[in-house]
Amino acid sequence: MNKKNTKPQIKLRGQSFLLKSVLVGLLFLISSISYTQEIAISGTVTNVATGEPLVGVNVILKDSSRGVTTDLDGNYSINQVTPGTVLSFSFLGFERKEITVSSETTLNVVLSPIANELDELVIVGYGTKKKRNLTGSIASVGSEEIEQTNQQDAVSVLQGRAAGVQVTSNSGAPGGAMTIRVRGNSSLNSGNDPLYVVDGVPIESNSLSSLNGSENFGLNPLADINPGDIESIEVLKDAASTAIYGSRAANGVVLITTKRGKEGKAQINLNVFTGVSEISRKLSVLNASQYREVILDSYRNMANPVEPIFSVLDSLSPINNGDVDWQDELLRIAPQYKIDLSVRGGSENVKYSWSSSFLDQDGVIINNNYKRVTSRLNVDFNATDKLKFGQSISYTNAINNRINAGGSGNLSLVRELLIRPPTYSMYLPDGSLNGYQFGKRNPVGLAELATHLNKSNRIIGNEYAEYQFTDYLKIRSNVNLDFVSMKEDEFIPSILDYRPGYNTGSVRSLTNLTWGNETYLTFDKQLTDHHLAALAGFSFQNWKNEQTGLDGMFFPSDNLTTLNGAGTISGQEANFITEHSMLSYFGRVSYDYKGKYLAEVNLRADGSSRFGADNRFGYFPSASVGWRFSDEKFLQDNAVINDAKLRFSAGQTGNEAIGNYTSQGEFAVGVNYLDYSGAAPTVMPNAGLTWETTTQYDAGLDISLWNNRVSLTADYYVKLTEDLLYNVPIPRTTGFSFITQNIGSIENKGIEFTLTTRNFVGDFKWDTNFNISSNSNKVTDLPDELLTNGYIQNGQYHILKEGLPIGTFYGYKFNGVYSRDEDNVNAVTNGAQGAVFQGGDPIWEDVNGDNIIDVNDRQIIGDATPDFFGGITNNFSYKNISLSVFFQFSYGNDIYSEINHQRNSVVRYNNLSTDALDRWREQGDVTDFPRPLRDDPLESDSRIQSRWVEDGSYIKLKNINLNYSFPEALISRLGLSKLDAYITGSNLITWTKYTGFDPDVNSYSGLRAGVDEGSYPQSRTVILGLNFGF
DSSP states (O other), X not given: OHHHXXXXXXXXXXXXXHHHHHXXXXXXXXXXXXXHHOEEEEEEEEETTTOOBOTTOEEEETTSSOEEEOOTTSEEEEEEEOTTOEEEEXXXXXXXXXXXXXXXXXXXXXXXXXXXXXXXXXEETXXXXXXXXXXXXXXXXXXXXXXXXOOSSHHHHHTTTSTTEEEEESOOSTTXXXXXXXXXXXXXXXXXXXXXXXXXXXXXXXXXXXXXXXXBOOBOGGGGSOGGGEEEEEEEOSHHHHGGGGGGOTTOEEEEEEOOOOSEEEEEEEEEEEEEEEESOOOOOOOHXXXXXXXXXXXXXXXXXXXXXXXXXXXTSTTSOOOOOHHHXXXXXXXXXXXXXXXXXXXXXXXXXXXXXXXXXXXXXXXXXXXEEEEEEEEEEEOSSSEEEEEEEEEEEEEEEOOOOOSSSTTOHHHHHHHSOTTSOSBOTTSSBOOEETTEEOHHHHHHTSEEEEEEEEEEEEEEEEEESSSSEEXXXXXXXXXXXXXXXXXXXXXXXXXXXXXXXEEEEEEEEEEEEEEEEEEEEEETTEEEEEEEEEEEEEEEEEEEEEEEEOOSOTTOOSGGGOSEEEOGGGOEEEEEEEEEEEEEEEEEETTTEEEEEEEEEEEETTSOGXXXXXXXXXXXXXXXXXXXGGGTTOSSEEEEEXXXXXXXXXXXXXXXXXXXXXEEEEEEETTEEEEEEEEOOOTTOOOEEEEEEEEEEEEEETTTTEEEEEEEEEEEEESOEEEEEOOGGGTOSEEEEXXXXXXXXXXXXEEEEEEEESSEEEEEEEEEEEEEEEEEEOOGGGOBTTBEEETTTEEEOBTSOTTEEEEBOEEEEOSSGGGOTTOOEESTTSOBOOTTSEEEOOTTXXXXXXXXXXXEEEEOSOSEEEEEEEEEXXXXXXXXXXXXXXXXXXXXXXXXXXXXXOTTTOOOOGGGGGOOOSTTOOOSSOOOOTTOTTOTTTSOXXXXXXXXXXXXXXXXEEEEEOOHHHHGGGTOSEEEEEEEEXXXXXXXXXXXXXXXXXXXXXXXTTEESOOOOOEEEEEEEEEEEO
């Protein structure tokens, strides 16, 4: 037994020994092979710009802590490196470089200095220029920033990102209008919007929509441009930059440059995302029982109380037994989707860029939707060494199912969802919608049954030919067009009206064609230390607008909405054709010596058909100089300052934004005389009209520090606009209500700062972009004959007065509420013959001390102009992960909250905010909420007053973008060159004292700034997306 047992054991031991021997041999072999594959790498690291060796460069094996640094001669040596390993070379102030090791043992590396922002090429009028050689003031936003925002229009992208550029939302609706101001308001009557130029095409930037319901603005024409196609946006701000555009440049110029093809393999990019939006804030309203108490109070507080209308308070009535929160019924979580596809590439002679996109975006109010399809083709073709052709053409189809959100009437959806009583039921006993009750329309019906449809097609195109005579002389000519075709339909069904069978509809159809030609000669020559450049050219542009339309009433059915079914037709005046043109000559000469001393002059002559023959041409010159003092001997050895430049500019620009025939006079047709059709004059001619002229002075500093880690741009400017075009009222006995004249002047002056820092530049990168601006605006001169009590009433809420800014609110100052009757010790009355104010009534400031509250007691109660505004962006990245966080802010601006007036004034049966829970109820109550009083006979709520003026300052967490780039080793197996996953949040948090929906609001697109009449509310949006590269 023992012997039998022993043999197998010996055999097993032998097998075990053999196995161990084999394993040891394999390990030895593997280690030997590994050892033989490891090599020593050595080399020299130099500066690509100077060729000099770099001392102290970190040479590290990627994804490890092992590495060395270069010596005094820039040499390094690192042992035990396996081929295929990645070596990382990094040095302060230089771009990191990563190189995969091959079998070569010598590896010499050149590092490039981190790109100086002042060396970047910037788009300027009719060309490009290095930022370091600019003598004007320009703000730029690049494609990387644009992609991080995920905004769907070009104007929103600029909000908070460009110093001196103030962007305010007129509406939070998809495709809604925006107001943009570059260095303040410069005109009273002729528009304050900048000129927009897309790939050299001056485009139509005024809203063309005319069926805007009760809203005071139209759609955003810049929403037709897909932000994904944009390479950069430059905002030209001072006269040195804008004078080359002459009469249309008084309010700045926005240059939008789209992406073009580059030589190399076709780059295919697919970007898809989906997201949701929700309202960022709901407003408080009373519930049914609280509302009924307020209504009873409003009856009890009448001077001669009457019995309440029982049908308003009867909770047993089927049309009055609700407890509806209309905000919950109207507001929703709204989805959106977008697909972007692009192909870009080319050869040495042909370069192309094609892109298409589809956007489907719901608004946060039910039944609101915006769909947009865009397609763009940019091509550049080198026919010979000297001759080059190219084109840029884009097409946009948009369908906007709009909501009539803003305004103060009962067609305004936002107003109705806040003031329609919660007691009013949604449906009638027969199951139909309770569309109208006691003056209040059903907001759900306004959203779902009313029609506000806008359909548009737009083509923006530009074709050019360029001939290079010599290396320094070339000529370029282009033909450009901007064509818009738009159709609008509006219908209000009878179910939303108190009159049986009363319904209304309108239709408008328009075409707007802008076309032109520009031809210019460019000279650019470097003569040793001297650089001379010049530009000379001419342009012609023509605008033509044709509109047809009709209005109708009494359609036989709410289901028949076309105008051929209307019982009554009107609105023939909506049919018109208007046209104007401009001929221009322009030139520029720039010079610099060693890049140290710079100078530039511009001149443009514009001739416009809008003015009479004697004043048809306007001339707009500018001059600017720059001094790069960092190149002077006293700073040459300075280790802190890399680049520093002072610049000064002065010049003039113009404004011709008046009616096409204002100087000639206008007639209206459809006026009958003795039963014969005819025409009547409507606009008094004035052949002496001339251009508004803006003279601007600018002093600026551009400086770059610590190996370009810190860059600062600062500007101080003064703008004076004279010969303001204004509609001056004249006696009706003339047959006209006004005549347009050149009167008065406006001054803007301000300061702007932009700071860019690269805080960390290693594996972990962190950079910061900060900008802040302050603009002071005031009217400096108005003709005495136009003034009433020293000012001009500018709409309902504002006045224009010398020494005060545009946007000044004027009304009564609210100082609280009388607690008791006897608190009115001076027996102050409401007007000379009015009632004495008593307990529960507002305390108005009696400016003239006569114990009578009337129009003579109005005063300045606010100002819509912010003290300063701006934004700050922090970008972080570590390996494949990047994070961008953007805050936007505005401080010191007031908002006249007309919507808060509407929802805090009971009038007849309005619902109120929960502030009414603290209302005055009896003698001795201490509160700031007056007693509710039916029909507001004392104008406690309805007069323009400081009670509705609120601080509109805010800080917004405007945008967060988190991006992850999948490793190349992983995605290459899938045939991809890039795969990014990202999440973006917009308008996430707002810190503000303002009690309306959002402080980023302006219900008017003109001079009546800072008014909130209940615009479409802003929304909070979260987007998830994938970006594929092939």
